[in-house]
Amino acid sequence: xxxxxxxxxxxxxxxxxxxxxxxxxxxxxxxxxxxxxxxxxxxxxxxxxxxxxxxxxxxxxxxxxxxxxxxxxxxxxxxxxxxxxxxxxxxxxxxxxxxxxxxxxxxxxxxxxxxxxxxxxxxxxxxxxxxxxxxxxxxxxxxxxxxxxxxxxxxxxxxxxxxxxxxxxxxxxxxxxxxxxxxxx
Amino acid sequence: xxxxxxxxxxxxxxxxxxxxxxxxxxxxxxxxxxxxxxxxxxxxxxxxxxxxxxxxxxxxxxxxxxxxxxxxxxxxxxxxxxxxxxxxxxxxxxxxxxxxxxxxxxxxxxxxxxxxxxxxxxxxxxxxxxxxxxxxxxxxxxxxxxxxxxxxxxxxxxxxxxxxxxxxxxxxxxxxxxxxxxxxxxxxxxxxxxxxxxxxxxxxxxxxxxxxxxxxxxxxxxxxxxxxxxxxxxxxxxxxxxxxxxxxxxxxxxxxxxxxxxxxxxxxxxxxxxxxxxxxxxxxxxxxxxxxxxxxxxxxxxxxxxxxxxxxxxxxxxxxxxxxxxxxxxxxxxxxxxxxxxxxxxxxxxxxxxxxxxxxxxxxxxxxxxxxxxxxxxxxxxxxxxxxxxxxxxxxxxxxxxxxxxxxxxxxxxxxxxxxxxxxxxxxxxxxxxxxxxxxxxxxxxxxxxxxxxxxxxxxxxxxxxxxxxxxxxxxxxxxxxxxxxxxxxxxxxxxxxxxxxxxxxxxxxxxxxxxxxxxxxxxxxxxxxxxxxxxxxxxxxxxxxxxxxxxxxxxxxxxxxxxxxxxxxxxxxxxxxxxxxxxxxxxxxxxxxxxxxxxxxxxxxxxxxxxxxxxxxxxxxxxxxxxxxxxxxxxxxxxxxxxxxxxxxxxxxxxxxxxxxxxxxxxxxxxxxxxxxxxxxxxxxxxxxxxxxxxxxxxxxxxxxxxxxxxxxxxxxxxxxxxxxxxxxxxxxxxxxxxxxxxxxxxxxxxxxxxxxxxxxxxxxxxxxxxxxxxxxxxxxxxxxxxxxxxxxxxxxx
Numbered sequence: 004x005x006x007x008x009x010x011x012x013x014x015x016x017x018x019x020x021x022x023x024x025x026x027x028x029x030x031x032x033x034x035x036x037x038x039x040x041x042x043x044x045x046x047x048x049x050x051x052x053x054x055x056x057x058x059x060x061x062x063x064x065x066x067x068x069x070x071x072x073x074x075x076x077x078x079x080x081x082x083x084x085x086x087x088x089x090x091x092x093x094x095x096x097x098x099x100x101x102x103x104x105x106x107x108x109x110x111x112x113x114x115x116x117x118x119x120x121x122x123x124x125x126x127x128x129x130x131x132x133x134x135x136x137x138x139x140x141x142x143x144x145x146x147x148x149x150x151x152x153x154x155x156x157x158x159x160x161x162x163x164x165x166x167x168x169x170x171x172x173x174x175x176x177x178x179x180x181x182x183x184x185x186x187x188x
Numbered sequence: 189x190x191x192x193x194x195x196x197x198x199x200x201x202x203x204x205x206x207x208x209x210x211x212x213x214x215x216x217x218x219x220x221x222x223x224x225x226x227x228x229x230x231x232x233x234x235x236x237x238x239x240x241x242x243x244x245x246x247x248x249x250x251x252x253x254x255x256x257x258x259x260x261x262x263x264x265x266x267x268x269x270x271x272x273x274x275x276x277x278x279x280x281x282x283x284x285x286x287x288x289x290x291x292x293x294x295x296x297x298x299x300x301x302x303x304x305x306x307x308x309x310x311x312x313x314x315x316x317x318x319x320x321x322x323x324x325x326x327x328x329x330x331x332x333x334x335x336x337x338x339x340x341x342x343x344x345x346x347x348x349x350x351x352x353x354x355x356x357x358x359x360x361x362x363x364x365x366x367x368x369x370x371x372x373x374x375x376x377x378x379x380x381x382x383x384x385x386x387x388x389x390x391x392x393x394x395x396x397x398x399x400x401x402x403x404x405x406x407x408x409x410x411x412x413x414x415x416x417x418x419x420x421x422x423x424x425x426x427x428x429x430x431x432x433x434x435x436x437x438x439x440x441x442x443x444x445x446x447x448x449x450x451x452x453x454x455x456x457x458x459x460x461x462x463x464x465x466x467x468x469x470x471x472x473x474x475x476x477x478x479x480x481x482x483x484x485x486x487x488x489x490x491x492x493x494x495x496x497x498x499x500x501x502x503x504x505x506x507x508x509x510x511x512x513x514x515x516x517x518x519x520x521x522x523x524x525x526x527x528x529x530x531x532x533x534x535x536x537x538x539x540x541x542x543x544x545x546x547x548x549x550x551x552x553x554x555x556x557x558x559x560x561x562x563x564x565x566x567x568x569x570x571x572x573x574x575x576x577x578x579x580x581x582x583x584x585x586x587x588x589x590x591x592x593x594x595x596x597x598x599x600x601x602x603x604x605x606x607x608x609x610x611x612x613x614x615x616x617x618x619x620x621x622x623x624x625x626x627x628x629x630x631x632x633x634x635x636x637x638x639x640x641x642x643x644x645x646x647x648x649x650x651x652x653x654x655x656x657x658x659x660x661x662x663x664x665x666x667x668x669x670x671x672x673x674x675x676x677x678x679x680x681x682x683x684x685x686x687x688x689x690x691x692x693x694x695x696x697x698x699x700x701x702x703x704x705x706x707x708x709x710x711x712x713x714x715x716x717x718x719x720x721x722x723x724x725x726x727x728x729x730x731x732x733x734x735x736x737x738x739x740x741x742x743x744x745x746x747x748x749x750x751x752x753x754x755x756x757x758x759x760x761x762x763x764x765x766x767x768x769x770x771x772x773x774x775x776x777x778x779x780x781x782x783x784x785x786x787x788x789x790x791x792x793x794x795x796x797x798x799x800x801x802x803x804x805x806x807x808x809x810x811x812x813x814x815x816x817x818x819x820x821x822x823x824x825x826x827x828x829x830x831x832x833x834x835x836x837x838x839x840x841x842x843x844x845x846x847x848x849x850x851x852x853x854x855x856x857x858x859x860x861x862x863x864x865x866x867x868x869x870x871x872x873x874x875x876x877x878x879x880x881x882x883x884x885x886x887x888x889x890x891x892x893x894x895x896x897x898x899x900x901x902x903x904x905x906x907x908x909x910x911x912x913x914x915x916x917x918x919x920x921x922x923x924x925x926x927x928x929x930x931x932x933x934x935x936x937x938x939x940x941x942x943x944x945x946x947x948x949x950x951x952x953x954x955x956x957x958x959x960x961x962x963x964x965x966x967x968x969x970x971x972x973x974x975x976x977x978x979x980x981x982x983x984x985x986x987x
Contacts, residue, residue: 128751
């Protein structure tokens with residue numbers, strides 16, 4: 004059932020690169036806007052900005068959560084879910100960090116040319132996310148853990164931190180992400 | 189005695205009475221006094237004192253054989269239904285043939301019980317009462333507009349103790365304790381051809397309305413206090429203001445068909461201000477200026493498009509522009525900024541249907557509310573409008589706003605009861621019956637009208653604003669008196685939308701080469717069923733506050749389409765159910781203030797060190813603070829859930845059948861404070877999801893993403909920065925190493941800063957539902973805790 008339900012959205016990845024600077028630029032130029040001919044539905048937006056999660060801490064202050072200058076408590080966000088009734092909980096814990104981007108574009112456009120001739124055959128509208136050239140990650144971190152309870156303040160709480168992830172630096176994301184529906188709605 | 193003298197003789201006798209009375213009173217006054225006053229020609233210093241009580245069962249006006257009746261007309265005392273109103277008029281004619289009238293009116297009520305159309309005698313539009321005391325003078329001198337042979341009027345008066353009310357089925361809504369000062373000098377009245385022309389070069393005045401009250405007690409009639417309890421009636425608040433206007437009005441005979449009236453009018457608002465007061469807190473619109481022109485407005489007693497008898501107002505064209513220099517609220521009087529609205533109402537075609545501007549007034553209102561009420565068969569066509577917002581000198585324009593609609597709007601004053609099977613609430617009820625309406629905007633322009641169209645309204649989706657929306661509307665919104673405490677407004681509403689199409693993202697409908705079908709991401713085949721209970725609206729020390737007792741809704745999007753709103757490919761069906769208790773929203777003046785854009789840091793050096801830009805976005809702007817308490821499921825209709833359905837069966841006409849496909853269900857989404865801290869057996873739920881959205885217009889860094897000319901042919905290389913330059917052909921250029929002067933000319937963007945916080949957000953279960961196999965749970969609970977997400981986004985056109 005899951006397969007049937009999810010086949011209705013496909014991502015045509017005409018140009019997506021997640022790599023170090025310069026590595027994939029030549030490949031993307033071959034597919035960029037200049038080659039696509041007529042583009043309808045101009046307008047759209049060019050977005051720049053940043054998103055931060057729990058920069059100084061979250062709204063909860065208890066025996067488990069606190070502000071980030073309190074080293075005895077965790078100040079990040081916590082995401083817990085379970086896939087089995089009455090089972091344990093998988094946890095993304097102590098999620099925090101900041102990332103900034105410049106030049107994320109969003110628009111609806113018609114593709115009726117390009118793509119090595121496939122565009123003429125495609126002839127449909129897509130939601131285009133123009134990826135920002137650079138995304139700057141600033142001290143993004145979280146932990147993967149397994150927990151006995153959903154809340155860390157529940158009675159009998161036990162948690163095993165499996166591993167931690169930390170990200171810092173710049174990531175180049177070039178090209179466009181095109182989203183469009185197919186299949187039976 | 190020449191004709192002018194004869195006119196002044198007549199005026200000296202009659203005008204002293206007539207000009208302070210409405211028309212129907214004239215006959216009554218002449219019957220009482222004409223014979224005695226016949227010999228006073230040419231005298232001065234005559235004083236007339238009268239105690240007036242006039243009643244009439246019916247006053248009728250006929251137009252092409254169709255009648256409208258004013259019934260139960262009364263002029264008399266305010267305080268005593270059988271009493272009389274005192275009048276004193278001093279009449280004087282000066283040597284230059286000028287007639288001077290000084291008048292005093294005390295304790296006068298003018299009212300009628302019903303306004304009926306002869307073609308629908310069983311229905312009434314309701315009754316109106318107008319209480320006042322007046323003191324003023326009127327001077328009439330010969331000679332009208334330059335070159336004209338009419339008359340010139342100078343008038344000034346003060347009205348005190350005013351009360352203007354509307355009554356239906358025993359319930360009343362009225363402005364109480366009105367004070368009004370008006371001075372109008374040099375008003376000319378001329379007959380030009382077949383036109384009566386009234387021109388007022390300057391009308392200056394101020395007003396104060398002490399309270400706007402509601403009564404649901406049939407024993408009350410035009411009193412500030414309840415007749416049963418003696419308590420002051422609840423108030424929506426009070427208003428005050430001042431104005432300086434210039435007006436010109438032309439009146440001609442002839443309606444849209446046959447008999448009737450034609451009015452052409454122009455008003456220039458030289459200056460004005462308007463203040464709404466709520467328990468001592470003010471919402472002020474200051475530095476108002478502008479104009480409007482009404483062309484070919486016709487008044488007929490006629491039938492509407494459904495053949496229903498009506499008093500018809502049909503408009504040829506209306507255009508205008510209003511500028512509000514400052515919108516202030518809160519205890520510190522901070523301003524949101526400046527707003528400018530321009531509009532053009534005229535007939536045109538939208539979505540394959542021709543729309544006009546017409547209003548057909550009928551009696552009755554909601555059919556279950558009683559025989560008295562107002563029904564407005566309405567059609568409008570807003571051909572073009574622009575709404576611009578300026579804060580700290582930076583401007584954003586919602587360009588190319590258009591709106592159209594057609595349907596019935598009902599107005600009743602109702603009370604809390606179930607009547608004839610329909611639930612009514614205390615207050616002024618605005619009902620909607622079969623209203624088919626829509627609006628769309630062409631896009632945003634930032635800076636000035638010549639700036640390129642851009643998106644950006646997507647950033648306002650969180651506030652419920654769609655760039656384009658069409659729908660069929662039924663339901664009501666009832667505005668009750670009294671807020672969360674003291675004065676204010678309480679709203680109860682039940683709204684149903686059908687056949688809706690709302691854009692999440694929309695390209696321009698006219699990018700410069702004519703109108704085209706708007707491409708976008710559309711919520712198509714949309715229906716909405718929403719209910720609000722006890723939402724209070726108050727002006728507080730902080731700003732404008734909305735607090736909702738309980739609300740629940742279901743948004744059913746039959747197809748989420750990409751491209752064309754009707755024929756675009758569909759992502760499937762989406763259903764969003766919402767159930768909130770104790771949610772709130774506050775609009776606060778002031779935007780983001782100092783911001784670290786693109787970096788982290790509470791100070792400028794720390795921000796720059798992290799790679800960000802330190803920005804001071806000024807004092808003005810708008811901040812919206814929302815608190816959404818997502819309640820646990822109460823039943824199937826009152827819960828928070830999200831459903832995505834695909835692979836649906838189709839009927840014989842190829843239409844998808846909802847409920848026949850495969851569904852992904854996020855069930856019973858709710859917030860919590862993370863525990864039962866008050867030990868009542870249930871998790872506390874007071875924090876909810878709190879979102880602050882601050883909106884500014886501010887400069888931003890825009891870099892070119894690819895080498896070569898952009899969409900307007902402006903050359904540049906990847907990484908070059910866009911710099912606005914009026915001397916450049918396209919209005920901008922690209923610079924690889926912008927100077928400090930260039931950095932002052934970065935493009936303006938639509939800047940939104942948002943912060944979302946919640947203590948705990950849970951999803952009870954995530955199910956996959958097969959039409960045959962039934963539901964299977966995929967996720968047995970999701971719990972998110974301690975989130976504080978900040979986003980700082982700026983939207984500009986795509987370079």
